[in-house]
Amino acid sequence: MHQTGSLRSAFVAIVASAVLALGAPAGIVPAAAASAGEATWALHISLPPSWLDPAETPGIITPFVVIYALHDALLKPMPGDAMTPSLAESWSSGKDGLSYEFVLRKNARFHNGEVVTAEDVKFSFERYRGTNAKLLKDKVREIEVVDAQRVRFRLKEPFPDFMTFYATPATGAAWIVPKKYVERVGDDGFKKHPIGAGPYKFVSFRPGVELTLEAHEQYWRKTPNLKTMVFRVIPDESTRLAALKRGEVDVAYSITGALAEELRRTPGLKLQPTYFTFTWWLSFLDMWDAKSPWHDKRVRLAANHAIDRAGINQAAYLGLSKVSHSLIPQAMDFYWAPPPYTYDLVKAKKLLAEAGYPGGFEGGELSGDMIYGSAIGEPVVNYLQTAGIRIKLRPLERAAFYNQLGEKKLRGVAGVGSGAPGNAAIRFETFVVGAARYAYGTIPEVDDLFQQQAKELDRKRREAILHRMQQIIHDRVLVAPVLEPAFLNGSGPRLEESGLGLIANHAYSAPYEDLRLRK
């Protein structure tokens, strides 16, 4: 009896202390307070060492989260200008389109104190092996170091997109690394302790876990306001939101759906959408098959009118995405604004009846990647079915989807998305023209125009050709554009300026030297 009594007393004591503890006022243990001048970012994707080296810029935009802090480019997108002179104070191109000259800033220094020179520019270009490296290097005949502050690129033939590839995130070739240092420590040594010319210096790095940087006080543009920046990888978005709510991080990237709504409702937190050149559209893969209902332009037009783009935007992105009517993003160079497709179910049904399908038809499958294919693809399928286009959603794992799409193994309709930087011509090269990796058919007129624009040096004439191409794509109803999805992020109360959305078409905080903590 005595023993039982002891056990019972112990149990009661434990429960009582737990109840007392739970009843204690919230915040009795303060949230992890950041030190003065320090801000922390919660990243949604793992940080590999290769992102510390601009020479290895892959064909995705995420590495620019780090590159914008550690490194600087001759020209780069900045607030108000997609090609802002940075390490180069000015640039010019020859009238024949065969040369480009850059004059470097005299006060630009690497983190080790060395001045940025023309030799570093030449070395960085030659060392570059990331995305589009071959394409860019094949066009360059030689790089001439005119003097320490002046460098000239001579091309083999006129290449109207030279600056698009060189001076935007389409490549990382214009991001300059110190030649002497890289030669001394080697590629692996550079990734272990990178030295750049950006606003922040390397402090420490745990691959895939955390990166810590501190302000480069000699940065040519200005001394950064934040003393220390920490990038922490938090893979789960609920945990990212919890960390933001608790003040453990100041910015949390990629908070979607219901969590984004929760973020919007939380006092003190800000939901900050950003945009990059990302579009999601339906590609009518079977339209090239004369026996398929999709071959009829009226059917494809009916599909366009059957989709309530604004409704999908509201439901999936809290209305913060951009409704799309072209596969070219609105902010991309050479974009042509097509007449918008209205959501008109009656018109859609009428078009189907005119095409010989008054009772609708079996539309096959709508294949798409798991993320956007489900988030946007599912409501799209529902809208199409309402109009009478009986189609089934087939979500695939991202790599499997793009593999099968590229190998032309899919049928029916595909939900395609692309956020690759560049301009309209670059996007056509991948998705529209005859030789494109993801094109299932070709329009000779479009292919001819594509060849013409590739040689056209006059910007206005080139623009007219690229607009004409977009017009043809619209007239022939090659695609059903749906949305330019927003990238939803949250920022906490400590940051007065988070840098989110300051640079057009840049999804992340930047320029870092402009960020400010609240006083």
Added chain:
Amino acid sequence: MKRYIFRRLGYALISLLLLSLTIFVFVRLTGDPTVLLVEPGASRADIEALRHDLGLDRPLWVQYGAFMRNLLRGDFGSSFYYRAPVLELYLSRLPHSLLLATTAMAFSLLIGIPSGVLAAVRVNGWGDGAGKVFALLGLSMPSFWVGLLMILFFSVYLGWLPSSGSGTALHLVMPAVALGWYFAAAHMRLTRSSMLEVLGSEYVKLARLKGLPEALVIGKHAFKNALIPVLTLAGINLVIMVNVAVVVETVFAWPGIGRLLYEGIAFRDFPVVQATVLLGGVMIIAVNLVVDLLYAVIDPRIRFQ
């Protein structure tokens, strides 16, 4: 005994060889990793260059030959995503996984064993009922859900514990509880059944007949013997905890092997998946080998079978 040891070592080597072949083939069945390493809009030339760079343009048997040759030299290859030696990555994460697993194990034993003993001693009583409910909850609630609930309650509402990351003892509390919760329930069940078996044995009855105090009967005579299967299971569970804490490590952003494996799978980083699975296999085979050898030492009949 020597023959027995060599035979067990031989089995272990064959198991590892089969595991290496299986994991090598299976990861490649998932598809082309290059597509995940570039934007969908990347050019064909870029994708081909990357495939060549990663050695994926070579025939499968050539890739396997190179993998095995490197493996014999202790080289697990370079991560496709991190572009760094996989072994370096693995070893940088291993201490975190060991710390998490040992803490979670300590938690699971501290909860599982006393509650199991209590349930057995008060069989069909309130202690047993509470234990059954605890075991049911522990075995049925997924660890990610437990983790998220804990973050919501202890981090967001109460503000007591950091939501994620590593570095201090406080960071360890929630991931260890979330990971150890399931195992605590398993240990509780095993302790209970083991204790019930021992409590019904002749020598315990004799101890009671001798008039020994109940605490002494339970604590000294029954508990010690009931603990043997529990500790055997705990040893194997510890290895499992080190290697399979994928969900818990991801939810709490804990920088361990589980998260590395998750990233490896998400990015189709073949060398990372191969290395983590293979090294996990090595650990499990090693523990089983030790257990087999210990059994042989304890029980001579096994040696002669």
